[in-house]
Structures are given as structure tokens and as C-alpha cells.
Amino acid sequence: MKAFGVSALCVLLVLSVTASVVARPTGAKPPVAKNAAVPKGIQWVIVTKDADTDNPSTKLSLSINGKATLLATLRETFNVLEKADYAGNKIPKSAVTAVKGWWAGQGHTFYVSKVGSAYKVYRRADYEESGPEKFKLFKTLKG
Numbered sequence: 001m002k003a004f005g006v007s008a009l010c011v012l013l014v015l016s017v018t019a020s021v022v023a024r025p026t027g028a029k030p031p032v033a034k035n036a037a038v039p040k041g042i043q044w045v046i047v048t049k050d051a052d053t054d055n056p057s058t059k060l061s062l063s064i065n066g067k068a069t070l071l072a073t074l075r076e077t078f079n080v081l082e083k084a085d086y087a088g089n090k091i092p093k094s095a096v097t098a099v100k101g102w103w104a105g106q107g108h109t110f111y112v113s114k115v116g117s118a119y120k121v122y123r124r125a126d127y128e129e130s131g132p133e134k135f136k137l138f139k140t141l142k143g
Contacts, residue, residue, distance in 0.1 A: 039096050041065040041143075042112070042119070046078045046099070056103055062112065064119060064143055071110065071121060071139060076103035086111075090132065105129070110138070117143045 045061040045068050056077050061068040078101040081089060091098050091111045096119070098111035105128035113120045123138035 039114075042097055044078075044080055044097065044099050046080075048077050051077050054104075058101065060099065060101070060110070062119070062121065062141065064141055069139075069141055072108070072123075074101055074108060076101035076107045081109075090135075100126070102126070109135075111135070114143070119143055 041064060043063040045063050046058060047061075048056055048058040050056050055075065057073060057075060058078055059070060059073050060078060061070045063069075078099045081091070081098040081100055083093075085091075086093060086095060086098060089098070089100065089109055091109070092113065094113055095111040096114050098109065100109045101107040107126045108123060109126055109132065110121060110123050113122070119141045120137060121139045121141065122135040124133045124135045126132040
């Protein structure tokens with residue numbers, strides 16, 4: 001029964017991610033993920049290629065006041081997390097925004113905290129079998 005449940009969950013995840021992918025013409029600006037809880041001037045820029053294949057590739061950037069910084073290129077698809085999902089993902093309430101990526105039983109979670117005029121980006125790896133690792137400071141960006 002557990003195998004069926006995991007398989008069904010994977011199918012639902014793939015369907016929900018595939019439905020959110022928007023085709024864009026070459027040269028068009030990448031899609032920007034918006035979340036009502038994110039402070040003004042902070043946006044995730046998530047560009048995923050081949051989301052509906054066995055080999056997705058996502059460039060994950062964080063834009064602060066219009067300046068985007070590439071954080072990582074990963075083999076997974078990402079969604080912006082709502083504040084209501086922070087506790088279940090062990091993200092501090094003080095985080096200003098967070099995203100979670102997942103593909104084929106593993107992924108990454110990132111969150112951003114504001115400290116003074118800087119934004120600290122934390123990252124952790126997540127695994128289906130062994131669970132999530134601990135968050136570690138990944139990058140500090142100026143605001």
C-alpha cells in the first residue's frame with residue numbers, strides 16, 4: 001500500500017508542476033514567482049526547462065529590488081511556499097520568503113531572512129527516504 005501511495009503522490013506532483021509551466025518565446029523575460037507574503041522588492045525567479053521530462057533543470061534566482069542573483073541550477077522543479085507551510089517545512093516564522101524544489105525522491109528547500117540591510121539565504125537538501133538535512137547559510141545578499 002505504501003508503494004502505491006508514493007507512486008500516486010509522484011504522479012500528482014508531476015501533474016501539478018507540469019500545469020504550472022508556461023511556455024515563453026525566446027528572448028522573453030523569465031517568469032517571476034510571486035507570493036503575497038513576500039516583501040516588496042523581493043521575488044524568486046524560477047526558470048525550468050524540460051519540467052515534463054525525466055531530466056528537468058531549474059535556474060533558481062532571487063531578485064532584490066530588480067537585481068537578480070543566480071543561486072543554483074538544480075535538477076528539480078520549484079514552488080514558492082506560503083507562510084502557512086513554513087512550520088511543516090521547519091522554516092522560521094521570521095523568514096521573508098521560501099521555495100521548495102523536488103524531483104525523483106529528493107530536492108532542496110531555500111528560505112530568506114532579512115538581517116539589517118542584508119538578506120541571508122539558507123539552503124538544505126531534502127530526501128524522501130531519510131528526510132531533510134539541517135538548513136545551512138548558503139549566501140548573503142545586499143538589499
